Amino acid sequence: MTETSVLVTGACGEIGQALVQSLSKRGGYRIVTADLAPLPESIRAMSAEHAQGDLVNRVKFFYDHDFDVIFHLAASLSSKAEVASEEAHRINVEGTMQLLMMAAYRSEKYKKTVKFLFPSSIAAYGLETLKEKQEAGIVKEHEHNSPHTMYGCNKLYCEKLGMYYSKFNGQKHLDSDPPHMLDFRSIRFPGLISAFTVPSSGTSDYGPEMLHAAAQGKPYACFVREDTKISFMAMPDAIKSLLMLMDAPKKSLNHQVYNITAFAITAAEFRDRALKVFPDANITFEPNTRRQGIVDSWPEDVDDSLARSEWDWKPDYDADKFFDEYFLPEIRNRYSK
Numbered sequence: 001m002t003e004t005s006v007l008v009t010g011a012c013g014e015i016g017q018a019l020v021q022s023l024s025k026r027g028g029y030r031i032v033t034a035d036l037a038p039l040p041e042s043i044r045a046m047s048a049e050h051a052q053g054d055l056v057n058r059v060k061f062f063y064d065h066d067f068d069v070i071f072h073l074a075a076s077l078s079s080k081a082e083v084a085s086e087e088a089h090r091i092n093v094e095g096t097m098q099l100l101m102m103a104a105y106r107s108e109k110y111k112k113t114v115k116f117l118f119p120s121s122i123a124a125y126g127l128e129t130l131k132e133k134q135e136a137g138i139v140k141e142h143e144h145n146s147p148h149t150m151y152g153c154n155k156l157y158c159e160k161l162g163m164y165y166s167k168f169n170g171q172k173h174l175d176s177d178p179p180h181m182l183d184f185r186s187i188r189f190p191g192l193i194s195a196f197t198v199p200s201s202g203t204s205d206y207g208p209e210m211l212h213a214a215a216q217g218k219p220y221a222c223f224v225r226e227d228t229k230i231s232f233m234a235m236p237d238a239i240k241s242l243l244m245l246m247d248a249p250k251k252s253l254n255h256q257v258y259n260i261t262a263f264a265i266t267a268a269e270f271r272d273r274a275l276k277v278f279p280d281a282n283i284t285f286e287p288n289t290r291r292q293g294i295v296d297s298w299p300e301d302v303d304d305s306l307a308r309s310e311w312d313w314k315p316d317y318d319a320d321k322f323f324d325e326y327f328l329p330e331i332r333n334r335y336s337k
């Protein structure tokens with residue numbers, strides 16, 4: 001059986017590690033990984049080849065590979081990108097553009113389809129004030145596309161770049177039968193929470209940080225107010241969504257960018273749920289003006305009806321299932337060892 005050739009950039013990150021594990025478990029993939037860092041031991045054997053280093057400098061290496069699918073996960077997240085904006089632009093925009101150009105070139109030259117899966121974010125949205133955020137409630141993909149952060153601007157622009165390279169740049173062969181093309185597909189993720197890894201440099205990190213600290217009996221000062229609300233999702237659902245979108249037949253997709261969501265809760269609800277299971281948890285709130293401003297510009301929740309209708313998206317974990325059936329059992333197991 002021929003293997004599907006897959007590139008996963010940002011393979012050492014939270015999504016990257018979980019995705020490599022899932023692809024490897026599914027079987028039938030030759031996985032090439034890329035990251036600034038060496039691969040962690042837990043996924044090293046799953047990668048056929050690892051390209052370590054700056055993506056922009058390493059892009060020539062990828063031209064020699066015949067990828068069927070690219071998951072371009074490498075990114076500088078929202079909190080870090082605000083303080084190192086030039087570096088963020090280089091990683092988030094230049095890196096993405098280089099890979100898109102490579103994928104477009106290869107699909108054109110070898111007359112084959114290259115699927116390009118791009119994780120975008122709720123950071124692509126920007127609500128002016130808290131009042132506007134509350135009034136907006138659940139937002140659709142085309143609404144409030146005025147991000148307040150470098151990371152959000154980068155994500156929104158890269159969505160557009162993906163559409164440009166897949167629809168207009170050199171994609172004149174779409175009428176051929178079968179069609180071969182750069183097939184760009186993107187998901188706007190909410191805050192993600194894994195029971196196995198702790199995020200860093202994002203702004204939705206207060207959710208996972210609080211839960212991991214509570215489970216370890218460490219005090220946690222939350223950097224946003226108690227009433228702060230955005231949507232979150234369990235990591236297994238995030239991985240499920242990427243694989244579902246990868247598998248979705250092209251003919252069923254009428255869009256290239258999709259919202260997905262699982263549960264929208266406040267920081268106070270995170271604390272209350274953590275306290276139920278870890279009654280000694282020491283959680284306080286010490287809002288940081290800059291990071292609070294970022295989360296206040298993100299919507300309370302997003303409308304994922306396009307994903308639901310076009311590729312049957314549905315999360316497995318709502319808030320109750322997330323805490324009771326995923327996070328708490330896994331985390332107890334992890335920290336008791």
Ligand code: AKB
Pocket residue numbers: 077078079120121122123151189190191192201202203204205
């Ligand atoms: C971040 O906080 O930067 C990310 C995101 C919401 O995209 N987790």
